[in-house]
Amino acid sequence: MPEQPDGDPPHRRGRPPEPICESAGLAHRTWLEPVRSRLVASGLTLDELVSRSGYSKARLSELLRGKGYYPGWGITYSVVRALEIPIGPVLRLWKAAAVEADKDTTWIKNRIRDVRTEEVAEQPIAHAGLTQAMWGPYTAYAQVFLQSEARARQAVTETFDILWLTWDQATASPDTPRHAWQLLRSTVLSRTPKRPGGYPDLRAAAFCTTAQAETADLVERLARIDIHARFFDAIARLPADQMDVTVLRYLCGIAPDAMPGIVGLSPAITHTLDHHARGALHELFPDIDTQE
Template sequence: MTPLSVPEQPDAGPPSRRGRKPESIWEEVSASHRAWLEPVRSRLFASGLTLDDLVNRSGYSKSRISELLRGKGYYPGWEITYSVVRALDIPVWPLRRLWTAAAREAEKDSAWIASRIHEVQPLEPEQPPLAHQGFTEAVRQPYTAYARAFLQSDRRAQWVVAEAFDILWLGWGEVVASANARRHAWRLLRSRVLLGAHHHPDGHPDLRPAAFATVDQSQIDDLAARFARIGELSDFFDAVGRLPQDQLDVTVLRYLCGIDSDAIPGIVGLSPAITHTVDHHARGALEGTYHRRDNPGVINPQ
């Protein structure tokens, strides 16, 4: 895989300028809405522009711009969103895809979305940076396999991965300038996956449905034996879901998704030595809490 170096340190503070930052994002903003609103706000803060500057560049009032940047009130139309995006020189195509997904989550129908998009002149085609294209193609398969293990749906997994790639595109300059690009990208992907995953009341992801998708149980003809095996695997996957985060990630990638152990460090952005140690501790924890066979079964690609 092509070496990348992309973020983990906090963003540097914006230059000292007149005015003040917008208020915090409204607490009731949905996850899909945040997916594009947070990068927009980050770009604004990094630019050093004030709300007055953004008002002058966009042509909209300060109250409307402030409302958009907080995510409060009605879901914003594409025209005002586009004006802010262009004022901040943000890639439009990935932002529009994220805006559309959030509009659907806000229960806007297809007619409303289409009419708002048609209010803006047609966009010129955009291509992500070559480094972004190379990176996303290299990690698409393992990222999708990981997402599928938690979401139990090819369509949902592919959408979450595409969403993560669009968010990376929006901040690609900061990504490649960071200390560990692959680690940053993995943490972003993981966060988007876990937002859509089922969880126990204690907050741990619930991996038990994965027991129904293993090659192991699918090869058992006897129905009673098959359900017994599913029960065993459900208990095992429940134990996996309670591992610390890095141990969980490595275990899912290696044993549920069947990813080669040598490829995992480049996927999760950890060194080979640390990844080996994480894997060792995960196996020890599972063997100490749940007696099982060495391989719990690989996720069935179908």
Template sequence: MTPSSVPQQPSGEPPSRRGRKPESISKKAGASHRAWLEPVRNRLRASGLTLDDLVNRSGYSKTRISELLRGKGYYPGWEITYSVVRALDIPIWPLRRLWTAAAREADKDTTWIENRIHEVQPLQPEEPPLPHQGFTEDMRRPYTAYAHAFLQSDRRARWVIAEVFDILWLGWDEATTSPDVRRHAWRLLRSRVMLRAHHHDGHPDLRAAAFTTVAQTHSDDLADRFAAIGELADLFDVIGRLPEDQLDVTVLRYLCGFSQDSIPVVVGLSPVITHAMDHHARGALERIYRHDNPGVITP
């Protein structure tokens, strides 16, 4: 966070103390709820404001603000959420989109969501920082392809990518002060995809991708197709058990079809490390899965 983004005290002076870390987020808070709540808590912690400061700035009681910050009780309305994020000088547009998605996750219907939003004055248009816009334009295609490989749905993949880009906007200052923006963003993407991907024996489950791969073949023989699905499902199950970086490089290169030269820019690793990950992954797959699978793992 840059100094200019830290909320100022009424006197105009920056906060002189770091606020106490809020209690842990309730286990009942869903994945979409945490998507906006965690950045809000991070901004509060970085700002140095206390809970009392936030109460004074927002106009809501300490009990209600505390419950909001912990994701406890009923899903919060937009009015109280808006008052908190405005007090912390957080971009409103991406936060409202994340709040809306989480409201749906909390089984709030469209009428409830729209009524809560209408309780707050209309927002002025807000644009993300230009570097953020450029970054998202460059990464949208590979990020979406990676998400689709695990989620097997265009709609779910686009939704997760929109969530990732909004979270990245909220924490853009943090991203730009990290050692590598690309690596920071990739780890964020990976965490959100894995949060919603199916898992098998504690590993991301890629077996459903076998159906998509076989569907792209031109064989009209149903028996051949079923045999291919079974064989590929076994292979993809093994791929899902690779270490994280090896898995990511393998998925991007062999399932998504990206060139070896383009992958380092996507995952935020050097070409040398990316090549090593590819080499190690291929070696592991050849040891574990010795069948010939043309078109899946190729030199």
């Protein structure tokens, strides 16, 4: 094999795997896409992955395409370990996708129990710090859209797991907090019911406002719910960044000086977004106090 000028052998890149099958579910893709990206970046050929994992080329090809039955943890772990990918986040994403694929708890536990799993990478300190700092506001934001606290926690956990698996990309981006926020938003909105126009459906949040909860008269409460449902529908129609700062400040109760660090934008830009959003909403609903 000819050598490069620096004396190192040329880096032989493997052929990218064929596209993921359309039948692969959303949760399945969350761990499969980073695995495929790592394989391409590693330069390993499928034959080399066969040698490292101990599984046949046909089985590995099916796994990498998300084809056929949902893969067991054994073959998934063998590929993840061969590519030196962090085990913990992949295992959590694999379990979530198994539930999506209608695998019951017994099947999931048995597949995991059959494998002696060992972690191959430590969580980056910066990733751990970001997780600790942003867990609260991320979860509050997610719950506005998903309503259920359990669903919100699942979306945030998935966000940080994907972020860990793609940490090199996150730290190579111009602004890591901004990269993380956009990933959180994408994860949450992918699970949020949509209105006919394609924007998120926030109307259910109208049942959770302080003002209507404290109203004893049923007729007045229903009227308030109707108004707030239309108000929250208007919030969902705002441009993405304006919607984000509005949800964080007025529906999650986040302090204005904390928002720039959460959404990954400068204080000046965040203030401008808040100003324009409040102006647009006030024109439509002059009698609604955004602090409700």
